[in-house]
Amino acid sequence: MLTQPAPASHAAAPPPSGHRLDMDGIRVRYGQSIAVENVTLSVEPGEILALLGPSGCGKTTLLRTVAGFIRPEAGQVLVDGAPVQHLPPGRRGVGIVFQSYALFPHMTAAENVAYGLEARRRPRAEIQRRVEAALAAVRMEAYAQRRPAALSGGQQQRVALARALAIEPAILLLDEPFAALDRALRLDLQMEIKRIQRRFGVTTVLVTHDQDEAMSMADRMAVMRSGRVEQVAAPATVYDAPASPFVAGFVGTSNRLHGRVEARQGAEYRIRLDVGASILLPGARGFAVGERVLVCARPEHLVLCDAAMETPESWPARLRLSLPIGPALVHDVEAGATEMKLHAARQGAPPPPGPVRVALLPTARPALFPAGDEA
Amino acid sequence: MHRFGASDRALALLLLALALLALLVLVGPVLIVLLTSFTTSQALRFPPPGLTLRWYAELFDPLRSAQIHKAAGNSLLVAACTALLSTALATGAALAIARSRAAWARFAEGAFLAPLVLPGIAFGLAALMFFSWLRQPPSFALLVAGHAMIATPFALRTVGASAAGLDPALLESSAILGASPWRGFRRVVLPLILPGLASGAFLAFISSLDNVPVSLFLSSAETDMLPIRLWGMMETALDVRVAAASGVLVAVAFLLLLVMDRAVGLVRRMAG
Numbered sequence: 001m002l003t004q005p006a007p008a009s010h011a012a013a014p015p016p017s018g019h020r021l022d023m024d025g026i027r028v029r030y031g032q033s034i035a036v037e038n039v040t041l042s043v044e045p046g047e048i049l050a051l052l053g054p055s056g057c058g059k060t061t062l063l064r065t066v067a068g069f070i071r072p073e074a075g076q077v078l079v080d081g082a083p084v085q086h087l088p089p090g091r092r093g094v095g096i097v098f099q100s101y102a103l104f105p106h107m108t109a110a111e112n113v114a115y116g117l118e119a120r121r122r123p124r125a126e127i128q129r130r131v132e133a134a135l136a137a138v139r140m141e142a143y144a145q146r147r148p149a150a151l152s153g154g155q156q157q158r159v160a161l162a163r164a165l166a167i168e169p170a171i172l173l174l175d176e177p178f179a180a181l182d183r184a185l186r187l188d189l190q191m192e193i194k195r196i197q198r199r200f201g202v203t204t205v206l207v208t209h210d211q212d213e214a215m216s217m218a219d220r221m222a223v224m225r226s227g228r229v230e231q232v233a234a235p236a237t238v239y240d241a242p243a244s245p246f247v248a249g250f251v252g253t254s255n256r257l258h259g260r261v262e263a264r265q266g267a268e269y270r271i272r273l274d275v276g277a278s279i280l281l282p283g284a285r286g287f288a289v290g291e292r293v294l295v296c297a298r299p300e301h302l303v304l305c306d307a308a309m310e311t312p313e314s315w316p317a318r319l320r321l322s323l324p325i326g327p328a329l330v331h332d333v334e335a336g337a338t339e340m341k342l343h344a345a346r347q348g349a350p351p352p353p354g355p356v357r358v359a360l361l362p363t364a365r366p367a368l369f370p371a372g373d374e375a
Numbered sequence: 376m377h378r379f380g381a382s383d384r385a386l387a388l389l390l391l392a393l394a395l396l397a398l399l400v401l402v403g404p405v406l407i408v409l410l411t412s413f414t415t416s417q418a419l420r421f422p423p424p425g426l427t428l429r430w431y432a433e434l435f436d437p438l439r440s441a442q443i444h445k446a447a448g449n450s451l452l453v454a455a456c457t458a459l460l461s462t463a464l465a466t467g468a469a470l471a472i473a474r475s476r477a478a479w480a481r482f483a484e485g486a487f488l489a490p491l492v493l494p495g496i497a498f499g500l501a502a503l504m505f506f507s508w509l510r511q512p513p514s515f516a517l518l519v520a521g522h523a524m525i526a527t528p529f530a531l532r533t534v535g536a537s538a539a540g541l542d543p544a545l546l547e548s549s550a551i552l553g554a555s556p557w558r559g560f561r562r563v564v565l566p567l568i569l570p571g572l573a574s575g576a577f578l579a580f581i582s583s584l585d586n587v588p589v590s591l592f593l594s595s596a597e598t599d600m601l602p603i604r605l606w607g608m609m610e611t612a613l614d615v616r617v618a619a620a621s622g623v624l625v626a627v628a629f630l631l632l633l634v635m636d637r638a639v640g641l642v643r644r645m646a647g
Contacts, residue, residue, distance in 0.1 A: 092551075163548075
């Protein structure tokens with residue numbers, strides 16, 4: 001892939017067939033504490049899978065297990081169906097970009113990229129050709145003779161990516177690669193890396209605690225918590241149909257409304273909310289009448305109504321503050337002890353603080369959980 | 376802005392006076408020895424009645440100063456071997472200690488630095504008794520081993536500072552790119568800790584070169600060391616060549632220091 005001459009030819013070339021990565025029942029323990037508990041995940045050829053979760057959830061440990069820096073207590077890592085457990089990191093066909101980039105500070109960009117090829121004892125001419133191709137792929141050919149200290153953070157990241165890709169890895173691992181960059185730079189570099197990843201067709205695992213990054217980069221995301229995977233799905237599915245209250249709260253903003261199942265009406269449940277309203281919701285699982293439930297409503301699921309418009313589906317609340325954020329307006333609302341955030345399109349002047357009513361949009365499908373799932 | 380009061384000024388003057396006094400005590404004797412080494416007199420006496428280079432000529436005369444030359448050769452060889460051995464030991468220790476957060480690593484670091492505070496005389500005597508208990512006669516190798524014990528902490532300090540600054544991800548990058556541990560050490564670790572290594576070797580060399588207590592116990596007639604020889608010359612006759620030799624040692628150490636500081640910023644490293 002790297003040896004092809006001009007970037008223009010890549011568009012016409014058939015997408016390279018990537019490699020498949022499987023994590024099968026991985027368990028990692030540090031002393032007494034379990035860092036990763038029985039994780040089974042598959043990454044399809046050419047796909048970007050994001051491992052998303054708060055710090056300490058085990059996502060970096062899982063990545064380092066795939067790289068071979070950590071030996072799991074149980075389970076296997078398989079590349080194209082073959083176990084790589086017995087192989088050292090350098091022979092697993094894995095490339096990695098660290099959060100710190102870990103470029104060798106005493107070598108130029110070109111020497112950094114050449115390092116893996118020299119370790120593999122490739123002929124000199126081939127090394128030179130592939131270093132040039134890798135630097136060109138990340139658009140850093142003009143900086144080949146610079147040391148890392150003379151490069152910006154974004155440029156260092158691209159050299160680190162070129163170094164990882166130069167050995168033509170089957171699997172690319174990205175460990176919080178954008179965490180050290182300015183927020184303004186991140187989106188540009190995320191798009192750039194995704195473009196390069198697509199072109200090389202390399203199967204990629206991205207570790208991040210930033211849900212926006214996972215959303216924009218990943219084909220699928222695995223949301224992790226306390227060493228376990230809570231949900232694996234496409235980003236839109238995770239957002240629209242979170243598998244647990246934790247996922248609903250970690251990916252996107254979630255308004256938690258407690259209530260009780262009043263009745264079952266076909267595939268839907270009538271729920272009496274504690275804030276004082278009765279709503280009709282479809283539920284994926286079975287709920288018993290009288291059961292306590294938790295509704296996780298997105299900010300865009302809720303609308304602000306006039307305080308005078310009393311309906312059984314809406315509940316009284318108090319508007320505390322409205323903030324214009326780009327094209328949207330975010331309302332900060334409280335109903336008793338329950339705080340809520342609402343998103344609306346910005347039209348005219350924001351409403352004044354004071355008594356209002358809040359209702360669920362008829363088209364909205366907030367996630368419904370048994371109250372016991374909240375932890 | 377802060378205005379300096381009378382008491383502030385008094386404190387500043389006091390500190391200045393103390394600094395000058397310290398400088399005088401540190402540099403004064405060296406200057407006196409240097410001046411005395413040029414004396415026209417037959418004895419070590421200050422101030423010199425006149426100046427001449429004859430003691431240096433005599434010191435460098437291969438016939439009249441053969442014993443001094445032999446001792447100097449021994450000392451330089453021991454110092455060079457000590458520098459090599461100490462730096463190698465310190466490098467291994469520093470890398471292992473920097474990589475580990477375990478309690479044993481902190482303990483090992485303390486153990487390696489212990490010779491810094493251990494009285495040299497006590498260690499010299501202990502080493503002699505230990506080696507004779509092992510039925511090992513004094514030898515060049517034992518002398519180097521003894522010096523290395525004393526010199527390793529100096530090397531460990533500078534190499535350790537370099538090793539602690541290494542990002543562990545650098546070695547992991549090297550490994551995942553397919554390089555063997557040896558290749559990673561040679562191509563990544565060694566170039567990055569080289570300044571610390573050079574500083575450490577220099578400090579070990581100097582500390583071995585003027586070591587008296589260990590040499591006193593572990594050297595023999597075969598391995599006569601320069602500081603011991605000079606001390607002997609002082610005891611028997613107030614030989615002015617001792618001052619000339621001191622002058623040479625001071626000049627060599629100072630030149631080496633300048634070179635090392637130019638090359639690797641030694642003074643900054645020792646301060647850190």
